[in-house]
Amino acid sequence: MDKVIIADNLSLAYSNDETIINKVKFSVDSGSFVFVTGASGSGKSTLLKSLYGALKPTEGSLIVGGVELRGVSSAKLNFLRKHIGIVFQDYKLVKEWTIEKNIMLPLIINGYEKSVTQNQVDSLLKHVRLKHQAGKFPLELSGGEQQRVAMARALSHNPILILADEPTGNLDDYSSQLIWNLLEGANTQLKTTVIVVTHHIPENMNVDYKHFHIEYGSIHEVT
Amino acid sequence: MKSLKNHLSLVIALVGILFSLQVFMIVERAIDAYKENLAQNYSLVIVSKKILASEDILKVDKNFSTLNELSPDTVIKKLNSDFSQKNIELLKLTLPKFYKLKLYSYPSPQEVEEITENLLKNSSIMKVETFSKTHDTTYKLLLLFKTVITVFALSVLLVTILLIFKELRIWQFKHNERMSIMALFGAPVWLRSAVLFRLSIVDALIATAFSFILFSYIASNSWVAEQFNSIGIDVNVFHMLEDSLVMLGVSITVSILLATFIVLGHKEEV
Numbered sequence: 001m002d003k004v005i006i007a008d009n010l011s012l013a014y015s016n017d018e019t020i021i022n023k024v025k026f027s028v029d030s031g032s033f034v035f036v037t038g039a040s041g042s043g044k045s046t047l048l049k050s051l052y053g054a055l056k057p058t059e060g061s062l063i064v065g066g067v068e069l070r071g072v073s074s075a076k077l078n079f080l081r082k083h084i085g086i087v088f089q090d091y092k093l094v095k096e097w098t099i100e101k102n103i104m105l106p107l108i109i110n111g112y113e114k115s116v117t118q119n120q121v122d123s124l125l126k127h128v129r130l131k132h133q134a135g136k137f138p139l140e141l142s143g144g145e146q147q148r149v150a151m152a153r154a155l156s157h158n159p160i161l162i163l164a165d166e167p168t169g170n171l172d173d174y175s176s177q178l179i180w181n182l183l184e185g186a187n188t189q190l191k192t193t194v195i196v197v198t199h200h201i202p203e204n205m206n207v208d209y210k211h212f213h214i215e216y217g218s219i220h221e222v223t
Numbered sequence: 224m225k226s227l228k229n230h231l232s233l234v235i236a237l238v239g240i241l242f243s244l245q246v247f248m249i250v251e252r253a254i255d256a257y258k259e260n261l262a263q264n265y266s267l268v269i270v271s272k273k274i275l276a277s278e279d280i281l282k283v284d285k286n287f288s289t290l291n292e293l294s295p296d297t298v299i300k301k302l303n304s305d306f307s308q309k310n311i312e313l314l315k316l317t318l319p320k321f322y323k324l325k326l327y328s329y330p331s332p333q334e335v336e337e338i339t340e341n342l343l344k345n346s347s348i349m350k351v352e353t354f355s356k357t358h359d360t361t362y363k364l365l366l367l368f369k370t371v372i373t374v375f376a377l378s379v380l381l382v383t384i385l386l387i388f389k390e391l392r393i394w395q396f397k398h399n400e401r402m403s404i405m406a407l408f409g410a411p412v413w414l415r416s417a418v419l420f421r422l423s424i425v426d427a428l429i430a431t432a433f434s435f436i437l438f439s440y441i442a443s444n445s446w447v448a449e450q451f452n453s454i455g456i457d458v459n460v461f462h463m464l465e466d467s468l469v470m471l472g473v474s475i476t477v478s479i480l481l482a483t484f485i486v487l488g489h490k491e492e493v
Contacts, residue, residue, distance in 0.1 A: 052407065074412075081409030094401045109410045 002030040004161055004193045005051065009060030012043070012050050020046045022217035023060060030160075031191040033184075033207045035198060037222075038214035044197040047214065048165050051195065052084055053077045065160055082110050085154030085192075087164040087179075091146045093138040099149050100125070100134045106157040124152040127182065144175030151182050162186060164196045180205070230426055232393070233481070236386040237430030237474045238437075243379035244473060245438055249460050250372040254365055256456040258329040261361060265329060268293070268352040269322040269342060283341050286326045286334070293321035319349060332359050387481060394419070395485050402489050416486045423478035431471045438466065 005028040012021040020043040028034055038044045049055040050062060050069065057070045067080045085106070086092075093102045100121055107117040125131045128148035130141075138146050147167060154162055164183065168176035184207050186192040201211065211222040269275070269290075277290045295318050299311055330338065335358060339351045402415045441447055442461035451458045 054407070078406075078409040078411055081407065084409075086407055092404050092407065094404055096401070105405065105410075106408045109405070109408050109414065 003027045003063075004030045004032075004065060005195075006063040007060070008062075010050075010057050010062050011059035012046050012055055013058045014046075014055070019058070019217060021050075021214070021219070024217075024219040026212065026219055026221070028193060028195065028210070030193055031187070032193055033187045033205075033209040034193075034195045034212060035201045035209055036195060036212045036214065036219075037198060037201065040199075042214045043217065044214055045165055047219070048163055048195070048197050051161075051163055052081060052086055082106070082157070083160045085157070085159035085162040087147070087150050087154045087162065087167045089166040089169050091138070091143075091150045093146055093149060093153075095138050098135050098137060099130060099141070102138065102149055103152045103156050105153060106159075110157050112157070120156055121152075124156055127155075128152045128178065144171045147171055148175060148178060151179055155182065155186055158190060159192060162192055162194045164194070166198055167196065168198070176202075230422075230429070232386070232390050233423075233426045233478065234430045234433065236383050236390060237427060237477060238433055239379055239383035239386070240477060241430060241434040241470045241474060242437075243376040243383070245434065245461070245466065245470070246379075247372065247376040248466070248469075249458065250369060250376075252460075253451065253456060253458045254369055256451075256458050257365065257454065260455050262326055262329040265326065265354075265358070267324040267326075267338070267342075267354075269324055269348055270350040270352070271320045271322065271345075271347045272349055273347040274320055275322060275345075275347060280322075280324065280342070280345075283345075284338055286328060286330065286338075288325040288327045291323045291325075293323055295321065329362070330358075332362060387477070391481055391484055394481070395488055398485060399489060402486075412486065415489075416482065419482045419485060420479065423482040424475060427471070427474035427478040430474045431467065434470050434474075435467050439463070 005026075007024060007026050009023050009025060010021060011019055011023050013019045036044050036047060046055060050057060051064055053064075053069050053072060056072070060070070062069045065080050065083055067076055069077075069080075072080075094105070097105075103121045103124055104117055107120060112120070121134075122131070125134055128151060130145060130148055130152070133141060133145065138149065141149065147170075151167065154164070162183065167179050167183070171179065180202055183194050183196065184205070187194045187207055201209075212219050213222050269280075274292075275290065280290045281287045295315060299314065332355070335353045335355060339353055342348050342351050398419055401418070405415045438461040442459070447460060448457075
């Protein structure tokens, strides 16, 4: 099976004297569903940031979607990011844009035609049950609704990889369930690789998943 | 409303720059027109032992326009009653020759000194009267006026630049989040900053249009023309095409520089 992520001897740090992830080795198969857990401050989010190139490896190698992220050029990084969908705990929606335009963002960046873009956005708005809110702005929505918009945005361009940082951290049960269903759907129907950083793995998952745990700067698979 | 306020801040700052620039240009034009006017009324008087050839004198300095001999008749007329015609004719022959030398442009005191020095190299020339006292006062007044206006224009420019830098920080804060989010989804720099450049250009166009209307009004106002006419000059306050293009160029350059600073100062969140 193809590997979508290959980390070899990977170290991550925010500054030279503080290593968060220390010489870890792991890989993720294409089309798999992976949970990454660990205590607060263990480096879960740091690892996720490195996967979309916001934090460069200080040592070792990290290949995501065939792109080596150590010393990656901005053009290559942009190319990789066009094929990744990211869901953040704080949503990261553009406040001055409508819900519709926020969901459109990856489609615009990927140069989709306007008709395709509109159809895709309409369909996603239905999936996240926000069709009636399309013209509203993020701050007019609840936290759960904003996260559903962020989820729709992450799925809009059919990415090869979805990275989600505590996507249900602050959400009510209804929104949480909707998010998990969408992530499962992307994984099972579209064969999208999904990596979710979370404190708790939901009990009622309907997909086979791998579980990595981070502790003291190292990562190991929980079986 | 908030967005309009943000637009207004840059538009006002740009109008400030365009206003000070145009005022400076008007003053330059007024001073040039006034200097031309002065040059028309200003001339040197040369006293010579011999008759001077006009072409010899005119080639001494490029600024020399015409050389005309002054008739001694006015002076001699006063003596008419006391001298016989024969003596008057004799006197005419012995009197030095007086010439009026006109210039193309109004000279600075240094230029006047140089002109005098060069003319006196001619052994026939006994004296050059430059009317330096009156000339110096007028010239210094002109310079003072120009300096005051330049200081005023520079002060407006300085305050406006400070305003623009304040605006830059607001824009940086406002656009940083959107640009960071776009970067996370792989948007290239040109796409991330497109909105910013579009806004800057729109603001530059609004500022130019506003300044165009303002100065068109000022140019068409008879009061302004009357003020210039009262000091004997006719100044075109606003050259529609030429000045509008300068305004457009300046406002677009400033606003694009502002947008470029924001793009260069953008740091991706980690």
